[in-house]
Amino acid sequence: MMTDLPLDQVRTLLAVVDEGTFDAAAAALHVTPSAISQRVKALEQRTGRVLLLRTKPVRPTESGEVLVRLARQVARLEHDAQAELGLSGEGEPTRVSVAVNADSLATWFLQVLTRVPEEFRLCFELRREDEDHTAALLREGTVMAAVTSSPDPVPGCSVRSLGRMRYLAVAAPKFAARHLGGPVARTLTEVPVVVFDRRDDFQDGFVRGLTRGRAGASALRHYVPTSEGFVEAVAAGLGWGLVPEPQADPLLGDGRLVGIAPGRRVDVPLYWQQWKLDSPALVQVAETVTATAAEALRP
Amino acid sequence: MMTDLPLDQVRTLLAVVDEGTFDAAAAALHVTPSAISQRVKALEQRTGRVLLLRTKPVRPTESGEVLVRLARQVARLEHDAQAELGLSGEGEPTRVSVAVNADSLATWFLQVLTRVPEEFRLCFELRREDEDHTAALLREGTVMAAVTSSPDPVPGCSVRSLGRMRYLAVAAPKFAARHLGGPVARTLTEVPVVVFDRRDDFQDGFVRGLTRGRAGASALRHYVPTSEGFVEAVAAGLGWGLVPEPQADPLLGDGRLVGIAPGRRVDVPLYWQQWKLDSPALVQVAETVTATAAEALRP
Known part of the structure; x- marks a missing residue:
C-alpha cells in the first residue's frame, strides 16, 4: 500500500537520485550522510527491494524508479495545492518537463509553449529524446509527459492519440x-x-x-x-x-x-503519454498539445 | 610498447565494446563466446589492467578506452592502405565520425559536408554532443575528430583553433x-x-x-x-x-x-580536435573544416 510508505524516506531517495551521491543529498537536505544512508536502507528493507545502484552517480533500480516517480508526483501535488491556496512564492513557477521526439520539436511542438495561457506561469523543460530513452524518463519521472510514437503506455501513464x-x-x-x-x-x-x-x-x-x-x-x-x-x-x-x-x-x-x-x-502515429495525475498545469498542457497537434498533424 | 600488443586481442576488445556483449562479439567474429572471454582476459593480464566493466552493455575502463582507440586507428590505417592499393571494394566508403556542438551544427558545419571533394567518397557520421561527452568520445575513439570549445587536447589528439x-x-x-x-x-x-x-x-x-x-x-x-x-x-x-x-x-x-x-x-573560441593520424581522408576534412570556419567565424 502506498499509504504505508514513509514519504520522508521516499523524498530522501529522490534527493539522492537528483543529487547523484549520498553526500550531496545530505548537503541538500541539511542532514548527515549517515542519516541519508539509514533512510535509504530502511526504505529498502521495508520494500524488500534494492532501490539504488551504488554507482557514481547513483542510479535507481527499476523498483527505485517507481518510488522516485512517486516522490516527484507527490512534490507536484504539493506544489499545486500550495498554488491553489496562494501559498507559493512569486519566484516559484510551475515546471513542466516533457520529452519530445526531434521531428515534432522541429515542426509543431514549440507552438505549444506560446499557446498555454500566461496565468499558469509555466516554465517548460523540453528534452529531445528518442523512443527508448523516453520510456525510461517517464518511468523514473524525470519527465511528466512525452510526445512519442509508442502507443504502449509506460506504467503509471495515460496515452492519447495526437494524429499522424x-x-x-x-x-x-x-x-x-x-x-x-x-x-x-x-x-x-x-x-x-x-x-x-x-x-x-x-x-x-x-x-x-x-x-x-x-x-x-x-x-x-x-x-x-x-x-x-x-x-x-x-x-x-x-x-x-x-x-x-x-x-x-x-x-x-x-x-x-x-x-x-x-x-x-510513411505515416507515423504520434501519442501523448503523461503521468496519471490530476494537476491543473498538466491538464492545461495536455489540452494545448492535443489542439496544436490536431492542426499540425494528419488525423 | 605498442608493438608488443597482440592486435587480434585488441580487435576482439573493440568488437566486444561495439557489439555490447561477449555473445554478440562472438557472433560478429564467428568464434565462441569463451574464445572472446579468453582473449580479453589475456589482454588484461598482459596489460595488467582491467579493460572492461562487465555491465550490459559492457563499457571500456579508462585503460580499455586507450586500446579501443588504438583498434579503431589501426582499422582506419588498414582501410587507407587498402584504398591506396586499390583493394577496397566499391561498397566501402570511408566513414568520418565527428562530434559537433549544437550551435556549430546549426550554423556553419553542414557546409563542410558539401565542400569535401567527391572523389574522397566520404560518409560523414555527425554526433551532436556537448563538451563533456565529446572528450569521452574522442578518448575512446568513437569519433575521430570534434568541434569543441575546449582547447585542452584529449590524449592522442591534436588541436587547432577555428575562430570565435x-x-x-x-x-x-x-x-x-x-x-x-x-x-x-x-x-x-x-x-x-x-x-x-x-x-x-x-x-x-x-x-x-x-x-x-x-x-x-x-x-x-x-x-x-x-x-x-x-x-x-x-x-x-x-x-x-x-x-x-x-x-x-x-x-x-x-x-x-x-x-x-x-x-x-560573448565570444566563444572554437577548436578542432582530431586523432594524431596520417589519414588522407582526415587531413582533407580538417582542411575543409578550417577553411569553412574561417569564413563563418570571427578571427
Missing part, C-alpha cells in the same frame, strides 16, 4: 537527376542516403518495403542527428531521405526538393 | 517592451530566460558578469534543447537568450529580435 506525421521520400533535384534514373526500389539500395543516427531504421525500413524485404538502404550513408540539419543535408544533395511533410512542403514548392517515390509515403 | 563564435543577448521586441524597461543587469535576474538544457550555464554566466558575480539569470527559465528551437523560442517571446550571431543577424535585420544589452557580447 507524414514523411515523404525526397531528394535534391540534381541528386535525383544524377542517381535516380532507374527503378527507384533498386537504385535506393545503392545511392547515398541521409540517416538521423545509428538507431534510425526509418530509411532502411522504407527500402525494405519497396524491395519486399530483400534489401535495406545503401551503405553510403551520412548521419546527421538534428531534424533541421537532416533536411538541409538532403536539400544540399548529400543523399535522399524521409522528411516530415511540414518541412518538405515548402522546399517541394520552391523546387529545392523533389519527390522520389511518387505515391509512397 | 559571437553570441548576442537578444529578445523579441514585445518581450523587451514588456519586461526590460529598467537597468538590464537587474531585470535579467528576474525575467524569463531561455536555456539550452540543465548543463547550459551560458545565460547565467552572462548575468553574473553584468551583476559582477552577485546573481545569475532568473528562475523563470524554459529549457529548449535544439539550437534552432532555442532561437525560435526567443523570437516567440518566451524569454531572452544568447543567440549565435549567424542566427541572430537576419532576425535583428527584419525586426523579429532586438539586442537587449548593447555593447555586451
Whole structure:
C-alpha cells in the first residue's frame, strides 16, 4: 500500500537520485550522510527491494524508479495545492518537463509553449529524446509527459492519440537527376542516403518495403542527428531521405526538393503519454498539445 | 610498447565494446563466446589492467578506452592502405565520425559536408554532443575528430583553433517592451530566460558578469534543447537568450529580435580536435573544416 510508505524516506531517495551521491543529498537536505544512508536502507528493507545502484552517480533500480516517480508526483501535488491556496512564492513557477521526439520539436511542438495561457506561469523543460530513452524518463519521472510514437503506455501513464506525421521520400533535384534514373526500389539500395543516427531504421525500413524485404538502404550513408540539419543535408544533395511533410512542403514548392517515390509515403502515429495525475498545469498542457497537434498533424 | 600488443586481442576488445556483449562479439567474429572471454582476459593480464566493466552493455575502463582507440586507428590505417592499393571494394566508403556542438551544427558545419571533394567518397557520421561527452568520445575513439570549445587536447589528439563564435543577448521586441524597461543587469535576474538544457550555464554566466558575480539569470527559465528551437523560442517571446550571431543577424535585420544589452557580447573560441593520424581522408576534412570556419567565424 502506498499509504504505508514513509514519504520522508521516499523524498530522501529522490534527493539522492537528483543529487547523484549520498553526500550531496545530505548537503541538500541539511542532514548527515549517515542519516541519508539509514533512510535509504530502511526504505529498502521495508520494500524488500534494492532501490539504488551504488554507482557514481547513483542510479535507481527499476523498483527505485517507481518510488522516485512517486516522490516527484507527490512534490507536484504539493506544489499545486500550495498554488491553489496562494501559498507559493512569486519566484516559484510551475515546471513542466516533457520529452519530445526531434521531428515534432522541429515542426509543431514549440507552438505549444506560446499557446498555454500566461496565468499558469509555466516554465517548460523540453528534452529531445528518442523512443527508448523516453520510456525510461517517464518511468523514473524525470519527465511528466512525452510526445512519442509508442502507443504502449509506460506504467503509471495515460496515452492519447495526437494524429499522424507524414514523411515523404525526397531528394535534391540534381541528386535525383544524377542517381535516380532507374527503378527507384533498386537504385535506393545503392545511392547515398541521409540517416538521423545509428538507431534510425526509418530509411532502411522504407527500402525494405519497396524491395519486399530483400534489401535495406545503401551503405553510403551520412548521419546527421538534428531534424533541421537532416533536411538541409538532403536539400544540399548529400543523399535522399524521409522528411516530415511540414518541412518538405515548402522546399517541394520552391523546387529545392523533389519527390522520389511518387505515391509512397510513411505515416507515423504520434501519442501523448503523461503521468496519471490530476494537476491543473498538466491538464492545461495536455489540452494545448492535443489542439496544436490536431492542426499540425494528419488525423 | 605498442608493438608488443597482440592486435587480434585488441580487435576482439573493440568488437566486444561495439557489439555490447561477449555473445554478440562472438557472433560478429564467428568464434565462441569463451574464445572472446579468453582473449580479453589475456589482454588484461598482459596489460595488467582491467579493460572492461562487465555491465550490459559492457563499457571500456579508462585503460580499455586507450586500446579501443588504438583498434579503431589501426582499422582506419588498414582501410587507407587498402584504398591506396586499390583493394577496397566499391561498397566501402570511408566513414568520418565527428562530434559537433549544437550551435556549430546549426550554423556553419553542414557546409563542410558539401565542400569535401567527391572523389574522397566520404560518409560523414555527425554526433551532436556537448563538451563533456565529446572528450569521452574522442578518448575512446568513437569519433575521430570534434568541434569543441575546449582547447585542452584529449590524449592522442591534436588541436587547432577555428575562430570565435559571437553570441548576442537578444529578445523579441514585445518581450523587451514588456519586461526590460529598467537597468538590464537587474531585470535579467528576474525575467524569463531561455536555456539550452540543465548543463547550459551560458545565460547565467552572462548575468553574473553584468551583476559582477552577485546573481545569475532568473528562475523563470524554459529549457529548449535544439539550437534552432532555442532561437525560435526567443523570437516567440518566451524569454531572452544568447543567440549565435549567424542566427541572430537576419532576425535583428527584419525586426523579429532586438539586442537587449548593447555593447555586451560573448565570444566563444572554437577548436578542432582530431586523432594524431596520417589519414588522407582526415587531413582533407580538417582542411575543409578550417577553411569553412574561417569564413563563418570571427578571427
